[in-house]
Amino acid sequence: MRRAGVLETCIGVFLLTLLAVIAGGVYWYGANPPKSASGRGPGVSGVPLGVAANLPADLAPFGREETFDPGTLSDKIDGKADLYLSTGFVELTVRRFAKKTDAKSWIELSVYQMRDSAGAFSVYSLQKRKDSKPLNLASSGGGDSAYRTADAIFFAAGPKYFEITSSAPGLMGDMKILAINLVKGQPRSGGLTIESFFPHKFLDRSTISLHMKDVFSMSGLDRVYTAVYTDRGCQVTAFISRRKSPKEAEDIAAAYGKFLLENGGVAAGEMIDAPGAKIYKVFDTYEVVMHRGAFFAGAHEVDKLESAKDVALRVYRKISEVVR
Amino acid sequence: MKKMGKERPGQPGMDRRDFLIRLAKAGATVGVAAGVGYFLHDPFGPRASAEKPPGVLPDFIVPGVGKKIAIATGGGRIKAIDGAIEALGGMGSFIKKGDRVLMKVNCAFASPPSLCATTSPELVAEVTRLCFRAGAASVAVTDNPINDPESCFSLSGIGEAARSSGAELILPRESLFTEFTAPGSSLIRDWPVFTGAFTGVTKLIGICPVKDHHRSGASMAMKNWYGFIGGRRNIFHQNIHTFIKDLALMIKPTLVILDGTFTMVSNGPTGGSLSDLKKTETMIASTDQVAADSAGARLLGKTAKDLPFIMQAERAGVGTADFESLKPYRVSIG
Structure with a gap:
């Protein structure tokens, strides 16, 4: 049988060494799992x-x-x-x-x-x-x-x-x-322009919030901004979510309406001034669900129907100023 | 031997015999590697000895005392805890001469006492004093904060309060944890539990603040036992209500104390600002941890039914969620 040449022997030794190093690394990692807190030491540049x-x-x-x-x-x-x-x-x-x-x-x-x-x-x-x-x-x-x-x-x-x-x-x-x-030097947030879609009248700006996941307890509903208005003594939570397309906004409005009906809600009419907007009564509160362009919007868990409709209509009109 | 056709470039001189020998060696190498891999493969991942039978922690309930609850309002922490303990018959009803007391505090965070995310140091000092006055031979204060225990005990003020009042500090270290299976628990199975803290202990007192909790809805007396658990315990957050119930089944305390002098009503369990606190001026002491949590829920504007772990613990027979049925001793301190 032909004996291996010097080059082949060197390559073989190199590969075996590499495998040994990998095996050693795997063994060490297994024996030393990550600690609870990865506390870096207070190095010179540790601030x-x-x-x-x-x-x-x-x-x-x-x-x-x-x-x-x-x-x-x-x-x-x-x-x-x-x-x-x-x-x-x-x-x-x-x-x-x-x-x-x-x-x-x-x-x-x-x-x-x-x-x-x-x-x-x-x-x-x-x-x-x-x-x-x-x-x-x-x-x-x-x-x-x-x-x-x-x-x-x-x-x-x-x-x-x-x-x-x-x-x-x-x-x-x-x-x-x-x-x-x-x-200083931090980039300005670019994702907050949604604030401008909330009409300013009766708005408490400090209440503007962004909910990222399973919003209003609906699995899969994400990225919804909410803001609280006080309309004739009644607190109204308005919501707006910009979707990828008008079709997606329409689909989400339909899915959310279905979700409400499946969870104790009943259809309670439509809003004439906001085409496609639907009203639901969920136990003792009202929901307005609508879509306009790529926006899914409405009013959430409002005690008074008139307040829910008023705020929802103002949100609808504000969105319509942009979506023509 | 007859050559196997034309020689290929780079493989001069290989004949059938060479080929078969090399093939056999390569096959043997692959076979041995596969065999070793199969031999070393653990399809279940790392775990402790699976056949270990369920363990039982000591029962620290004082026989004959029964289920009691006292709710003291006003007067500040010291007067309130003194009033509540007095209403239950005094610390002497629970601690006898020579008792070795373990005090389980909530020291989960390295945050200042002002934020009420951890047990109040002045409460630790006062209860330690009451225990010694009742005849305790020793008092030890402990918790397993996971994140840098030294910082947690130092910055919360609990470490200094314990030392200055004569209590010993038991910081978590690996040798104090053992793999433990709690009877009746589907979650605490072969899991590291801080059992070393119980060595020689004859009485157990849990002391913690009343807090909102993002995951469980509230952090009170039963949730406080979380600090007896080691390992990557955050995985239990996925099933937190059942886990808290299991903890309550596992730990049978002498007494629990819920500090609602200030209640963390938002952004719990860490808080971060005085704005997360509400002055509720209430101190709850009870031999029934379920009743204590049920009373504490009121300080958060909730009822026992809003907190599934309370109802689960009641169904498991740990205690009663209807704390009013225990006819609470109500103490109003001016």
Whole structure:
């Protein structure tokens, strides 16, 4: 039999070595599964997002930076992880900063990297605190959506959602500086123009929210914006969702109407001024379901029929200004 | 030997014999590799010894005390817990001389006490004091926060409160977990449980805040036992109501304390702002964890029927969701 040449022997040894390395890697990975939190060490450049350069002078990094991926997010925020995971969560980075003069006064910065700006706005809007105050970070070039409470700041900028929380009173000044510095250079959110389709009269702008999944308990219904109006003392939740095509919007309106009928609703007429708009009575509340162009829209769970129709009609007309 | 036709480029001199020998070697190599692979293949993935019988954690219920609940309102945390415990007959009804008490707190997050996402440190200190005054030989405080326990115990203030009041801290470490199967549970099977924390313990007290919870609707006394579970426990969120019921079946506490001085009514279980809290000035202490959660649900504007885990636990015989049937001791502190 012919003996193997030098080149063949070298190739054979190389391939066997490669296989051994792969086998060793597989064995090591199996023996060392990913840990709960992928805490990166507090390296020299361990401060995220260029915060070090923008940190208020009286704050210093405190503790190590931590990052969490979709597999470990619940290690940090437990049951609230689902909210993010269903909305396009990519990564969470957390870092704390303490007052140089008082280590018990510290803030925690949480930066949620989402897949897109819609995801960031969604988690921002769905957690909005009721007694919050709008915060203007836009003058710095970013921060489309921001608010503050007595002890925290929350905002979305581009595909990121930020939370700055505090351990003690008296840190709001530093938190604002940090927030403004953080939004500098962040891309402005491009997915919020839907706001302009909500008529302004009687609208509480702070209630505009984006629901990403299984909206109104209907499986598969996604990306629906809601906003609350107060019409003659009655609260009305209006909704708008831009779909890919007029056909898709029409199909979704039909599917949602069917869903309501299957879940205790009854047909309660149509709206003459909004062609195709249907009214349903679901137990003690009313729903208006309509489509116009590529928009699926309506009013949700309204106590008074007249208020539901009034707000739905105004939404319909506003959409019609664009869709001609 | 006769050549097998024309020689191919790059294969000079190969005849039938060479070909058959090489073919046999290649076949043997493939066969051995396949055999080894088959031998090592585990179709069920990593798991503990599957045949381990169900384990039983100690029963910490004090015989003869029965099902009781006290609801104290007003006065701040210290007066409220003192009032509630007094209404139940005093800590001496539960803790006897020489008892070794384990206090299971909610220390799930590295967040400050002001946010009420974790058990109040002043409550930990006061209950520790009450236990020692009743004659406890030792008090240990524990939880398994998964995410960096040192930070959680430090920043929540619980670690310092425990130490300063004479309690021992038991931080989770691998040697304290054992593979455990809870009787009657379809979920807690061969799963790492923090059983080491129970070593030598004679009484168990659960203390936690009342919180909204994005997944289960509420985080209260029964959900607090989640901290006795290790591993990738977030997978149980998919079946969280049944899991909480299973936890309540597994853990039989001496007493549970629900702190509703401030209730986290939104964005739970982490919260993040004082805006997520509502001043509800209520302290609930009970020997019946289901009744305690049912009373706590009211602070969240809910009833037991809104929270499936409460009704499941009642059906499983853990306790009663109709806490009023226990004729609560109501204590109003000015």
